[in-house]
Amino acid sequence: MFKRILKHIFLILIMLSSSSAFAFTGYVSGILRSYNNLGQYCPDDLSRSCVGSNYNESDANSFQPLRHMKVRLYNGNHLIGVGTTNIAGAYLIQYSSPTVPGSLKIRVRLEHRDGRFRVFLANGHSQNLDYTSSIVYWNTSASNPQYMGTIHWGSAGLPIKGANIYEGAWRTWHYAFRYSAPIGWHFNNVKILNGTSGNVSSSNEKKISILSGSQFQYHTIAHEMGHVGSSAATNGGTFDYPPNVYCYPNTSGTNCNHTLSSQEWGSAQFEEGLATFMGMAGAFDPSSHDPIYCIGQGEDICAPPSTSSLSVDLETSLGSNCTNADRRREINSAKYMRDLYDNTTGDGMQISFSNMMVSIHSFYNGIGSSTGNHGKNEPWSFWKTYVDDFDGRSTRDYRYHIENDHSLNTNFIYNLNCNPVGD
């Protein structure tokens, strides 16, 4: 009997030791794609030059990689592995499961691999894309992983809106924002809501809301990214104060029907123009001859200004004989900054994006005396600690700043546009 008891103890020990140490490990790989319906690309029809354009017709209306995205691997509801996709949408993940998986589930949550931004549903809940394989291979390795194949999400008839927002945000990050140190420091964990009741950005909350119906508008997404990017570059600030008071000459109220060509106070004009410039820096390299910016358009192609009043060529000059109303339009600020940035023949100052953002960073802290002309709190009111001049911290102030700090003369490019307001 004693031998039988010992035998049972031995068996129990074996079972306990094996169960506590057991783990099923393996490797999986694959490619993730989503149908890209993002519009406002540069068309191939020769109606305009696509030199320097980073988003072209060949990129649109096709399956594109889910680039630089976090990938999770599940056994049932248990997370067993994590990894990221590369620029081609490929991933290679190792996993460890306490039990032999009956299936393997790949999940992406529309989250940038480095946590820069993530797309959520309008209610703030996670938007997940899943793929489950009921086949589980044994004896896989990093060099011989279980290949899950190329997974395609969405279709031409039913593209996934959140994935398209991700594509627009990724393009803005990849082609522009990542080159700036201050943006790299502070542009983290930005929350993008998919399908809200308006296109707005909340710099303080690092939140972007994309209007239901705007999910395929690349330039809208890029512009809203620009606001949070501007906040990151200025270490949490905004040039637009008081917030949301756009409509000149009104000094109160919100929702003044801000548009690309509406009249705005100087500070709002600068903030909006800056957001447009930053977003479009991702869409068009400095070498672009036709950096056409579109907003509020639902169509695929960003139509040339000759065929759409809502399109503006950030390179084409309006001339210097502008009425006061024209001078208050956002587009003038965006064009001035574009000319500081571009390297096209004749008018480009060729300042890199990273150096542009350094100038924005230092401009936010004001010039000279904080209460003087061009100062941070111009003009000073003793009960306020922020700029209280609606035309303060304007494009004109920025010009003063960048010229004085860096021994530049930008008079030529400034006068190519309708001179933005401000003093």
Add this chain to the structure above:
Amino acid sequence: MNSFAQRFGLSFLAGALGVGIVFFFSISTNLRIEKNEGLVAKLTKDTLEKNDKKDSKFSKKVLKSESSLKKFAEQGDVQERDFEEWQGMLPPKELPPCEKDDGCGLAMACINGQCSPCASDNDCAQGEQCALQHCIHDKNLSCKTRLDCEEEQFCVLSGYSYGPRGNRDMRSFCQGLRDAIEKPGPEEQRLLTESGGPHEDPSFDFSHLRKGLKYE
């Protein structure tokens, strides 16, 4: 009766054995956790002490802009990091189990069978060191915290790279306000996009760092 005694004896032994094993693992786990908490506390204490000697204006500016981040972290999605440090690439709270030192993605350490942010070099695999809660290959490491950098610089990470470990090309380096690379030209970008390979991110090449402003 004999059979009952046998069953009773076996159950008793198995139960005692189970309790013993649970007790043993509990003690060893607690010891490990205490060890890690001690390391974190020590690092934080060292950081605070050394930072007191530095210009605190920079820290205050950083803290101001990161108040919203804390709110995000409290939502349970990402782990927190010393607020004196760069707040990018915070590790997720939900991480998978693991088997070996280099058995985790996202450059995480394998601690007690669970992928976790590293707190010290000992947590990482051989040939790796711990920087900002991530395991970095020795050859790619230039700083571990902001204390390793000059004033008004952050110690930052270049980003995850392709592969099961996620750190093959990931670098840690000191970055100042003006330390950023020039944007590559269109041809370089085209090749970058078409390559599609894991080496597609030259954005933080050291040879390009520490460039001053150049206005032409």
